[in-house]
Amino acid sequence: MQMLQAIAVGLPLTILVTILALAIGTVLAIPLVAGLRSGNRLVWLLTRGTIDLLRGIPPVVWLFILYYGVSIGALRMSALQAAVIGLGLVAAAYLAEIFRGAIGSVHQGQWEASSALGFRTGTAWGRVIGPQAWRTAIPAYTTYGIGLLKDSSIASTIGVAEIVFMSNQYARQSGEGILVFFIAAGIYILLSMPLGMLSRHLDTKMRKAVAR
């Protein structure tokens, strides 16, 4: 019981890192998608390069770079800030690809109908293309979110006191190795299962709405 309590202290930070990184990733993914869809060759190339760079380096290395590297300079970052920003940037790159695919899967005729009716670009995005793309993106988006929940444990390497960090600490103090991490694993499963269920529920609900 004492063990569970000690580990659970890390729960708020695990959730915080996950949610903030996902939020940052989602917001930053939008300009990246715009860049990928740009007709301007230079803009496209820069965006493509940024995405490949963000995805090509392991998240843990990004966290080290942000925490130890950047922190030496003028920008001092706390471990939490470095973790949230690092995971958020990597998330942006992956989510941009997810969103781009989802947008591409919306039928060309939807654009044509929007234009022919006289919708402004904003209306077409907001009312026609966006909602349909979002529906397509939901399964991949939640899968990424669940992955991020687990990847938030990387933050422990720079000292963010989340679940894995607390487990580690407790294991060292008490000498009870394996059981501690079983409990940590259980917490992650308990956290991700409802997310998966919610995703599947949303997915079937929306499919029902648009299919016969």
Next chain:
Amino acid sequence: MSHTAPTKIRNVVQVRNLAKAYGDNVVLRDVSLSVPEGSVTAMIGPSGAGKSTVLRCMNLLEKPDSGEIEIDGHVINARKKISPKNLAALRRSAGMVFQHFNLFPHMTVLRNISLPQERILGRSRDEANTKTMELLTRMGLGDKADHYPARCSGGQQQRIAIARALALGPRVMLFDEPTSALDPEVGVEVLEVMKELASEGMTMVVVTHEMGFAANVSNELVVMADGCIIESGDPRQIMSDPQHERTRRFLRAVLER
């Protein structure tokens, strides 16, 4: 209905010297066309002739390389800068119906028809819904308002698409093979609606392979091939006595199907 006095009637649509190429592929060469108010123009011709492209240039879904389009007094010249205001006015004057309906699958039938009215005409939701229900009822689809498009048959979906365009009060309706994706029996429902529209005086341009519709409903038949209008005039006359060898071949092929 078949012959209108040439001088008094004004043209709702005028297309002048339209040209368009995709890379090396010249799709339209010097196409000119006038559509008098209240008339129905049917456009036929072999696949790849450029029929869809002419129609799509009319409301600027496709930008022509050169030429001029005038709809209800709004002029757009392909070589000049197109102002958003002018483009919006032109699109508001022309309603378009696609082969594959292109309804919004994530909205109910009611929202499909009401949303454009709210956005384009600034109607309140109540005003828009009233107009929508009136149109749906007229089309015999009053009970479909709360359904999603996927739960409607193809013929119903196309009539919903027609209602969506009509709800914006266009001066001309453009149809691109509205029945080609439908079984013949279902296509008839759509053709009936179009016939009724024509009899109410709606100006229409219809790209179609339905020779019955072209012969019985249209006032003017335009035959296209290889990016040109090769023949145009009275539909029955062209069908019974085509002047152009290409027209003859095309008609023979269509009738043999």
